[in-house]
Amino acid sequence: MNWINESCVTVDMFQLLNEGGKLVGEKPDIPDDKLLQLYKQMIFSRVFDERALKLQRQGRIGTYAPFTGQEAAQVGSAAALDKGDWVFPSYREVAVSLVRGVPASQSLLYTMGHHSGSGDPDAHMFPVQIIIASQTLHAVGSAWASKYKKEKQVSVAYLGDGATSEGDFHEALNFAGVNSLPVIFFVQNNQWAISVPLSSQTASKSIAQKGIAYGLTSIQVDGNDVLAVYETMKKAVQLAKEGKPILIEAVTYRQGPHTTADDPTKYRTKEELSAWKQKDPLLRMKHYLIHNHLWNETQEEEETAIAEQKMTEAYQTAIQTPRSGLDDIFQNVYHKKTSNLEEQQNSSKRGEVSV
Amino acid sequence: MNWINESCVTVDMFQLLNEGGKLVGEKPDIPDDKLLQLYKQMIFSRVFDERALKLQRQGRIGTYAPFTGQEAAQVGSAAALDKGDWVFPSYREVAVSLVRGVPASQSLLYTMGHHSGSGDPDAHMFPVQIIIASQTLHAVGSAWASKYKKEKQVSVAYLGDGATSEGDFHEALNFAGVNSLPVIFFVQNNQWAISVPLSSQTASKSIAQKGIAYGLTSIQVDGNDVLAVYETMKKAVQLAKEGKPILIEAVTYRQGPHTTADDPTKYRTKEELSAWKQKDPLLRMKHYLIHNHLWNETQEEEETAIAEQKMTEAYQTAIQTPRSGLDDIFQNVYHKKTSNLEEQQNSSKRGEVSV
Amino acid sequence: MTVMNMVQAINAALKSEMLQDDRVICLGEDVGRNGGVFRVTDGLMDIFGAERVVDTPLAESAIIGAAVGMAARGLRPVAEIQFLGFIYEAMDQMASQAARLRFKSGGKFSAPMVVRAPYGGGVRTPELHSDSLEALFLHTPGLKVVMPSTPYDAKGLLTSAIRDEDPVLFLEPMKLYRAFSEDVPEEDYEVEIGKAKVIQDGNDLTIISWGQSIHTVQKAVKEWEEQKNLSIEIIDLRTIAPLDLDTIIQSAKKTGRVMIVHEAVKSGGVGAELAALISEKAMFYMFAPILRIAGFDTPYPFPMVEDEWLPNVERINKAIEEMLSYS
């Protein structure tokens, strides 16, 4: 009998920079200014994240899901996309949205509970998805639309390791495979789904190998290595545009809490955290740039100051935006307000209850 | 970059008898009387199926899902189970239920729309599942209960090729893998999900390889070869009891319509059907038995006559069972009838509408 | 005009919209080569090809979820759920995704799409094929829910649904698919979503119903009118969300007696909302309690019993009698 099991597949993680920032693979063909841009985007992302955490602690914004530790995965992947490509994020993709050109203030407004909601059609960013893995299906539909319209765009779903357990993830990959859609499933395997470690999430040795069930082309990449992520994503976009749907597992780590409502000390060790901090994506890229004489500490300080300033401005913009009121919620339920909503809105204004 | 794709996995179908009934593998260690029993069970199954089709055409029973062509997969797998094992069928597993000892009349009552419903606790058979793939989760829960209670039983979910596209299938396999549950997912890949061929169902080269996504042990077996199926299932039960969840893909064919409401000429060719009829599971086993001097045409006729007679008796039992009435439907909604249902039942009796 | 049954009318609407608008595509299980298990999409694949009439894998959440993505990106998907009972598998995509995309994005995205599904009893289907679940979607802001009872309305409402800017759940009463035919224009036309139809004027009693129950109501009413000279108003709701409050309240005030007939189980059904609206806005016009003739509060029953379980002429007659006893 020919039993199949995991030992039938080998998964090797693709890496260009090791933890110390040394090049371990072939030198990628990325111009210096692009390297610097990637790093600056990572700096701004981290500044956003740290400031957002502070603002939340001060009660100025609502629940927030920090992404510190995942900057390479987010920035590297987003930077490899074209303007026309479409992004379907979860709730943790602020760095992606920043790279796509979504104003930082918009993400602040979202977590402040503003009715403007999320999503940015200009940046080709779908709204934040709360329901785990649901966005993978929207990316499939979007890729399908592109294919149908013969537009050369890819659709990218961002999701987490935990999301790979949901039925929607499976259905999305299967639809993508059957229809040869230009879609990329970018899994940030940050090792945890709230308090559940990957080992309790799946008995599969890797997430990348899950693509085999659907005829997808898959890869595991070091998600803290911005160069490896960028190169992988570049290639993935090309393959996807040829009708080869792609699954990418970016191995990374969520250094902060799941959200500001979470206490990670309940479920994970200090040792684990500090081991992963050694692999920090910014540190690694900084070492590489300095080593290659593209960066120094002065520039680091300057860039950080610029980022802080931009963040202050974003916050000012957000708080100066008029607050939402009850009236706003009757909009956008339907294209045209129904008479029932019209009546409810009017009676709410008049302080009435009903007719 | 180390891209993974389907070429990384090889899947070889396990077979013992070829289409002509010749032994192609190692002779399995199955006593002669067991061989004969398997074949007789296949004969009775086919007689049931053919009679049920006739009864449906005569308007004596309701919609029916025939399984002709899948007898080896069903009988071979069910025969390898122990009495204590639990079975979670779809709507096409009548042959399985017959092997488990469920009276044929019970399956007739079900399709006649009798309130006694389906499922048989004595035979350890869960009710017929209409919702595709839903039963895979119940099998997981059942296996979990066995493990928790330290009872050495396996739970077997039967499902089709189409069912592997549902999210529940994915979630079930993942739960099974993570918890090392004594569960077997037995997929009858009969090539079609109503009108949708396997090639439109998944881009995966095999169903067996889908187990790799969950750390499962998997195999592809010739589902028209009752010996291969029986042997595979025997081994699977053993592995599952050791805490290795199993995925089996039995490659077979649905020779009849999807159900009595379906017209397969809309979507598949005569050529395909007749090619598969060459691989008929009964024919193959018959050749093998005759070749080994265990069977002859006289026995075949006798056995068929016995089966026909049993079937006639089953139908008599079914039609002699008192019909269900409105009163029956107020039972079994809750353990104890609620006062609301009490009231509805009483008013329905009195011909009233409401209080 | 051509004489069409409901299957033909729906097929005609799909065909006509697909001819006019290449953003319209159909997707679902068995909708292509097979033409749907009820043949509603029959022939469409031959005309429009497999790119516009798509046989999907067996996964309801993906069907609706993919349609959301398509719709947001400018297509007009018409997704089929093979039987309404299977929509539970796609509830998140219906209720949290399609219904809320416009709202959650502050109006920046939307999901103009149609989800078609046959539903309803009386045709001896296996378990879980006959449930009427419209109430779940009445409780889901952002969705529209349409339930035609005639071929004419089916074609016009489906045309409106496909052209609508919001997600529409279009429920097709299985028992009426081929139950009768009527004149249906060959050219395309719209029947407005959100408008009930007074299919018969009356003064003594109002009966509100929709889908296949309408025909049971008509049968019952005929007897009363002929034998007792009673004047009964019948309202075919046609749209469940948004409800046509004006028509309902106007009729309630006029007749002072309202009965609601639906197939779904009684508790928490659409009948409850109608009764509540009337008791909120027209209670003092009522001569009689508002009665609901509906499925009993049990799971949809086994085929042997379904005709007794469903609202039938006998139960409606009983209720009319009861309501007339108040004056």
Next chain:
Amino acid sequence: MTVMNMVQAINAALKSEMLQDDRVICLGEDVGRNGGVFRVTDGLMDIFGAERVVDTPLAESAIIGAAVGMAARGLRPVAEIQFLGFIYEAMDQMASQAARLRFKSGGKFSAPMVVRAPYGGGVRTPELHSDSLEALFLHTPGLKVVMPSTPYDAKGLLTSAIRDEDPVLFLEPMKLYRAFSEDVPEEDYEVEIGKAKVIQDGNDLTIISWGQSIHTVQKAVKEWEEQKNLSIEIIDLRTIAPLDLDTIIQSAKKTGRVMIVHEAVKSGGVGAELAALISEKAMFYMFAPILRIAGFDTPYPFPMVEDEWLPNVERINKAIEEMLSYS
């Protein structure tokens, strides 16, 4: 007696049932090591081990579906859905599987299990965390639905739910988890499922509510009683399915004025069923229309607006005024 908040009371019920009955196991996302995102299952894993307090993968359909299988095989699973809004992912397992197993098997199998889920607004959660979806399950025969508003009831009702032979959906009002504490017996006790509680007798008006809205109602009522000397009856429904019809109708007949207050969107909510039942069985006792103060018919709103969207004292006051204007 000990003073407990609702989180502690629920935790106590789980612990006590697990101690007495080793068929009881808890499963769900983050319920183990983390003790649940609200710490409702805190400490249980330490006491009962990872076999009885199971951190599952992230898959709601599997959580409920596996629980159905466990329950059918003799365990008593208590499954947690992290927030009620996520139950859409498991609707088939809830509505077509757990709810119908007894019925579909002709009584040969059953699924005695509890599904716990926090729900409700006012705590500034992100989208889809605050919806009140009880009406969907009122419309699902075979399920029981329980919604406590106090720590005492929470402990007693959960104990009853775990011991019940049918699947029970146990909904925990998030805002009340730590809002207040009260005396709760240390030993185990049951609060009967299916019985509403008249938490305050009155003659002029009945207000029916449940879950966290009860406290808003109480606040509003206090003002009226103190200032206007009005006698208001307050009914805490506690069980949504099966409804306690007797208590509701009795009160309606007594006071002749009924208001229903709930957080769920108004259309198709449980309030509709209550109003319909009253208009069916007690209409001629009514002095005033039956009013529903509920969420508006929009998706649950953005945090900045939720306090205005939810039923609040002001809206309840307005409604009381309006109802008193009828006499």
